[in-house]
Amino acid sequence: MDIYIYIKFDLITSVSLICKKNYTTSVNKRLTKGERSKFSINSPLNEILIGLLLGDGHLQCRFGNSRFIYGQSSLREHHLNYFYHIFDLFKPFVSKEFKAKSRSFVDKRTKNTYSSIYFATLTLPCFTYYRNLFYNIQNKKIVPLNINQLLTPRGLAYWIMDDGSLKNKGLHLSTYNFSYEEVILLKNTLENLFKPDFLVKCSIHNHKKGYRIYIWEESIISVRNHIFQYMHKDMLYKINPK
Structure with a gap:
């Protein structure tokens, strides 16, 4: 019981x-x-x-x-x-x-x-x-079509503090509850978030729980440098600061 x-x-x-x-x-x-x-x-x-x-x-x-x-x-x-x-x-x-x-x-x-x-x-x-x-009319959480206009480096920091986890020197973002099309939209938004400074290299992985985004190792340092100032001190382990 x-x-x-x-x-x-x-x-x-x-x-x-x-x-x-x-x-x-x-x-x-x-x-x-x-x-x-x-x-x-x-x-x-x-x-x-x-x-x-x-x-x-x-x-x-x-x-x-x-x-x-x-x-x-x-x-x-x-x-x-x-x-x-x-x-x-x-x-x-x-x-x-x-x-x-x-x-x-x-x-x-x-x-x-x-x-x-x-x-x-x-x-x-x-x-x-x-x-x-x-949210859609079925009360299901969705990714807004204009997420590329809404997500900022500060927003990414809080997203990572919620759903980010280090993996093989890269970083996973759990997007299990979103559809494949929505995860593609998020991936494209992430890739271009810091342009023209740099392009975030990331890919979509099919996990048993659903789809998730993986930010590649070669992009982690640049992402970290741009969001470090927004991270709560107790969540810094999620971006593995040096």
Whole structure:
């Protein structure tokens, strides 16, 4: 039988301890339609959001608008630090009363224990714009056709921090949930992301879970040099800095 353990964290305390800063938000009441319409996602958060939506971020439609949901599947210290870094970026969009939720369960097949933690923002029109880009009418996440106009080096850094993993001195980006045509679109976008400085050499690999993109070893140093400044210190291992 599966065993589920639910743990509720005091978000204000957790952020203060891990991020070493006080957490405050002015959103502590039910907002009117007019108040919700005043929220906007500006630079550089819009670039970061694009990268997160290619990775572990999700947008859920509720009451005609959308909210951003982000989770971390590991409660190790460096993953928690990164999780709260993401939360800190989105805290102006989160209700003051919200408490982070963590779930742990034991896989009855492997006997391994798995954990996750997540937060959800308020439901706001500014997130609906991005949901219309990244979801089809069947509510399935997709790659926008204009992703080449949306993805930036900063966005790539957050995509890598979510879904990147080193392999044979190159780097895999897990794109398992996207179709082959969408992965081709992402590959083409990556190849040209840093032009005219350099062309990213990458290829598509067919894994048992689906398709994934592999950035070749000869491009890793150049990519690293262009995104290093955007990487969270606890995620630097994903680009193997020298």
